[in-house]
Amino acid sequence: MEKKGMIAIILAAGEGKRMKSSIPKVLHQVCGKSLIRRSAELCGGLPLEKKIVVVSPQGEALEKELPAGFEFAVQEKPLGTAHAVLAARSFLKKWQGDVLILCADAPLLRLETLKKFVEKHEQDQYYGAILTGRLPNPTGYGRIVRGGNDEVISVVEEAHATVYEKAIEEINSGTYCFDWPALQDALNEIQIHPEKNELYLTDAIQILALQNKPISAYCVDDAHEIMGINSRAQLAQAEKVLRQRVLENLMYQGVTLIDPASTFIDETVEIGQDSVIHPFTVIEGEVKIGRSCEIGPFTHIRGGTNLSDRVEIGNFVEVKASQIGEGTKAKHLTYLGNAQVGPHVNVGAGTITANYDGEAKHTTQIDEGAFVGSGTIFVAPVQMGKRAVTGAGAVVTRGKNIPDGAVVVGVPAKILQQNSEVRKQK
Ligand code: UD1
Ligand code: CA
Numbered sequence: 001m002e003k004k005g006m007i008a009i010i011l012a013a014g015e016g017k018r019m020k021s022s023i024p025k026v027l028h029q030v031c032g033k034s035l036i037r038r039s040a041e042l043c044g045g046l047p048l049e050k051k052i053v054v055v056s057p058q059g060e061a062l063e064k065e066l067p068a069g070f071e072f073a074v075q076e077k078p079l080g081t082a083h084a085v086l087a088a089r090s091f092l093k094k095w096q097g098d099v100l101i102l103c104a105d106a107p108l109l110r111l112e113t114l115k116k117f118v119e120k121h122e123q124d125q126y127y128g129a130i131l132t133g134r135l136p137n138p139t140g141y142g143r144i145v146r147g148g149n150d151e152v153i154s155v156v157e158e159a160h161a162t163v164y165e166k167a168i169e170e171i172n173s174g175t176y177c178f179d180w181p182a183l184q185d186a187l188n189e190i191q192i193h194p195e196k197n198e199l200y201l202t203d204a205i206q207i208l209a210l211q212n213k214p215i216s217a218y219c220v221d222d223a224h225e226i227m228g229i230n231s232r233a234q235l236a237q238a239e240k241v242l243r244q245r246v247l248e249n250l251m252y253q254g255v256t257l258i259d260p261a262s263t264f265i266d267e268t269v270e271i272g273q274d275s276v277i278h279p280f281t282v283i284e285g286e287v288k289i290g291r292s293c294e295i296g297p298f299t300h301i302r303g304g305t306n307l308s309d310r311v312e313i314g315n316f317v318e319v320k321a322s323q324i325g326e327g328t329k330a331k332h333l334t335y336l337g338n339a340q341v342g343p344h345v346n347v348g349a350g351t352i353t354a355n356y357d358g359e360a361k362h363t364t365q366i367d368e369g370a371f372v373g374s375g376t377i378f379v380a381p382v383q384m385g386k387r388a389v390t391g392a393g394a395v396v397t398r399g400k401n402i403p404d405g406a407v408v409v410g411v412p413a414k415i416l417q418q419n420s421e422v423r424k425q426k
Contacts (some may be wrong), residue, residue: 001290001375002121002133004096004097004098004179005049005097005130006046006047006048006049006097006098006099006100006118006177007048007049007050007051007052007091007092007095007097007098007099007100008043008046008050008051008052008086008099008101008102009053009073009088009099009100009101009102009103010025010036010039010040010043010046010051010053010099010101010103010104011053011054011081011084011085011101011102011103011104011275012026012039012053012054012055012059012062012104012272013054013055013056013059013075013087014056014078014081014084014105014231014262014283015056015078016105017092017233018230018231018337019231019235020232020283021128023061024056024058024059024061024062024291025041025105025229025230025274026062026105027061027062027065027131027358028102028229028235030229030235030238030239030242030279031239031242031243031246031265031266031267031268031380032266032268032269032285033266033267033268034065034103035104035105035106035107035229036053036062036066037065037214038107039067039102039103039104039106039107040053040067040070041067041111042109042111042114043100043102043362044067044069044113045115045158046100046109046111046115046118047183048100049069049097050070050071050091050219051069051070052070052071052072052073052088052091052092053070053071053073053104054073054074054075054084054085054088055072055073055075056075056078057076057270059072059074060099061272069281072329073087073090073371074087075087075089075277078133078196079192079197079199080192080193080196080199080200080201081103081174081196081198081200081201081202081339082187082190082199082200082201082204082237083198083199083201083367084201085101085187086187086199087199089184089198092111092180092184094179094182095180095336096181097179098121098122098177098178098179098180098403099177099178099180099183100118100175100176100177101174101175101176101177101178101201102174102175103173103175104264104417105129105174105228105229105230106173106174106175106226106227106228107229107238107242108224108225108226108227108238108242109131109173109175109225109226110225110240112335113139113220113225114131114175115142115232116218117131117175117177117218118177119128119308120216120218120356121216122178124216124329126151126214126215126216127178127182127183127208127213127214127215128176128177128178128182128183128204128205128208128211128213128215129167129177129178129215129216129217129218129311130144130152130172130173130174130175130176130205130206130215130216130217131175131176131217131218131220132144132170132172132173132217132218132220132226133170133173133217133219133220133222133223133226134169134170134171134223134227135169135171135223135253136169137374138166138168138169138170138171139158140228140230141158141171141172141228142155142156142157142158142170142171142172142202143155143156143161143165143166143168143170143171144168144170144172144217145168146170146217147209149214149384151214151215151216152205152209152214152215152216152217153203153205153206153207154205154209155172155202155203155206155208155210156202156204156350157200159195159196160193160221161380169291170219171219171224171226172202172308173220173225173226173228174226174228175226176201178204179236180307182208182213183204183208185211186204186207186208186211187201190203190204191203191208193424195229202377203237203264213354214317219231219313223357224241226278227241227379228242230253231419232391242267243264243265244260245259246265246266246269247263247265248320249262250265253271253273254272254273254274255271255272255273255274255275255276255277255357256262256275256276256277257277257280258276258277258278258279260348260402261276262279262281263277263279263280263281263328264281264282264284265277265281265282265283265284266281266283266284266285266287266297266308267283268284268285268286268287268303269283269284269286269287269288269289270287270288270289270323271283271289271293272289272290272291272293272309273291273292274291274292275289275291275292275293275294275295276293276294276295277280277295277296277298278294278295278296278299279296279297279298279320280296280297280298280299281295281296281297281298281300281301281397282299282300282301282368283295283299283300283301283302284301284302284303284311285302285303285304285305286303286304287301287302287303287304287305287306287307288305288306288307289307289311290300290307290308290309290310290326291309291310292309292310293309293310293311293312293313294311294314295312295313296313296315297314297315297318298315299313299314299315299316299317299318299319300317300318300319301313301318301319301320302318302320302321303320304320304321304322305320305321305322305323305324306322306323306324307319307324308324308325308326308327308328308343309314309326309327310327311325311326311327311328311329312322312324312328312329312330313329313330313331314329314330314331314332315332315333316332316333316334316363317330317331317332317333317334317335317336318334318335318336318337319336319337319339320335320336320337320338321337321338321361322336322337322338322339322341323339323340323341324336324339324341325341325343325344325345325368326341326344327343327344328341328342328343328344328345328346329345329346329347330347330351331347331349332349332350333348333349333350334347334350334352335351335353336351336364337356337361338353338355338361338362338364338380339353339355339362339363339364339365339366340363340364340365340366340368341365341366341369342367342368342386343368343369344369345366345367345368345370345371345372346370346371346372346373347366347372348371348372348373348374348376348392349374350374350375350376351372351375351376351377351378352376352377352378353380354377354378354379355380356382358392358401361380362380362381362393362398363380363381364378364380364383364384364386365382365383366378366383366384367383367384367385367386367387367388367404368386368387369386369387370384370385370386370387370388370389371388371389371390372384372389372390373389373390373391373392373393373394375392375393376390376392376393376394376395376396377394377395377396378396379395379396379397379398380402381398381399382396382397382398382399382400383385383401383402384396384401384402385402385403385404385405385406386404386405387399387404387405387420388402388403388404388405388406388407388420389406389407389408389420390402390407390408390409390413391407391408391409391410391416393410393411394408394409394410394413395410395411395412395413396408396412396413397412397413400412400413402415403415405418405419406418406420407420
């Protein structure tokens with residue numbers, strides 16, 4: 001059968017009341033990525049004619065989260081999922097192809113699964129397809145009611161389900177493909193549910209079925225994939241499932257995790273082969289770690305950090321927005337923020353980069369082969385030259401750059417020796 005082409009619509013305009021949050025639900029994160037960004041990235045992996053996100057009138061914050069190529073439809077009031085699709089109508093004028101509808105609150109869906117689902121729909125002769133899954137406790141989800149030929153005849157929301165329907169374990173993921181002209185006709189027939197004051201997209205299924213426009217269902221193997229996030233508890237569950245996936249993927253790529261159960265790594269982190277991550281380590285945001293590094297235990301590495309190969313970052317060390325050169329070590333009780341550290345530097349215990357002056361963040365540059373004595377404080381912006389040395393407890397003040405090879409001591413740090421032989425080049 002000839003492919004008709006597809007347009008994606010991501011529904012992201014709901015109030016997310018059950019989150020009890022002052023920020024939109026879809027901006028909450030799992031493993032370092034917002035829910036909306038995850039849905040948007042899924043769309044990036046599919047051949048689509050157009051990508052539309054339905055947002056609330058306060059949706060500007062969402063626009064920043066999305067990669068290029070999305071169009072924004074505004075749903076003036078959150079009057080339900082069918083109403084949200086209708087809000088995208090003006091972007092679909094004269095469209096005769098299919099639409100892929102995604103809910104922005106389902107962060108565990110895998111691209112491979114979505115691709116298979118879309119392909120199946122394109123091969124089938126149905127007017128629509130629903131991605132479903134089987135959950136032992138389907139509370140809160142719409143139940144899939146199948147007819148004699150296994151086609152879907154309706155989706156019943158929890159609030160309206162009979163005891164028999166509630167016993168159905170197959171649930172609606174909120175991901176659908178539809179023939180757009182057929183869906184549009186059905187949307188026009190949907191009646192408001194007065195008790196919730198909402199138009200349900202799921203009502204379109206029964207309307208189409210009664211018009212003899214059959215709907216198929218594709219049931220995923222791993223029901224986690226279709227989990228929707230409505231509450232903070234579900235957000236934490238999703239985080240756990242996704243974290244496991246992230247950690248397994250890292251181990252598969254050749255990273256040793258001593259104890260995955262106490263290791264917290266965002267999906268945005270890259271780690272090279274033969275690096276070892278010790279327990280109680282948190283690595284978050286956009287971070288790149290090279291090969292054969294040794295991280296932890298009790299280490300916090302934050303966004304914007306880049307570690308070269310063979311770097312050692314030990315216990316109670318926090319590194320943020322810093323570049324650390326090959327073979328450099330910071331093994332105990334240290335804060336490196338906005339630091340540019342060269343290769344083969346030894347950062348002594350208790351070293352602090354005082355990067356913030358109350359107004360802006362400043363850079364500390366520590367050059368190749370430098371030896372930073374225990375308890376050194378760098379008041380940024382400041383630079384320490386190649387193979388220079390600071391004595392224990394030195395406070396290197398703002399702008400008082402240390403020349404190459406010099407030894408400085410004291411508070412504020414003063415030059416003790418100009419060209420020390422203490423540090424030979426490696
Ligand atoms: C919905 C489905 C349910 C399914 C579940 C899967 C309906 C009526 N029910 O329920 O069958 O099992 O998802 O997780 O569709 N949204 C808007 N505008 C609105 C309302 C919602 O854009 O006016 C968006 C939300 O931002 C969210 C998505 O639509 O991304 C789903 O809305 P939500 O309220 O979470 O629906 P559920 O009650 O979870
Ligand atoms: Ca939901």
